[in-house]
Amino acid sequence: MNTTRSMNQAQTMQSLQAGLQRGWRAAAVLCLALALSACASSLWTPDAQLGQAVRQAQQVQTIDPYAALREPEESGTDGAVAKAAIDRYQKSYETLPPPVNVLNIGVGTGMSAGVAR
Secondary structure, eight states: OHHHHHHHHHHHHHHHHHHHHHHHHHHHHHHHHHHHHHHOOOOOOOOTTTTHHHHHHHHHHOSOTTGGGSOOOOOSOOHHHHHHHHHHHHHTTTSOOOOOOGGGTTTTSSSSSOOOO
């Protein structure tokens, strides 16, 4: 009689554990379904004017919207002139400007020889 009772208790425990596992699985599936449904909302529809401000700003800032369709024009300069300009620009950084004495700033400008009141 004791063996029958312990077998019944073991079967009861196994069935309770199986039911508990099914309950946890059902709860997990329900939570997953709720979480995914919160991400996929079909209530929002984009406004017809969405992005219009960006398109308008691009149009205003574009100098010539059809520049890619035309042949390139003469630039008015050649390689020798451009090279000379670049060389002059780079040579301007070879010699440093003379240092400025900060102690003389504002001295003798007429502001210090003020009128006494």
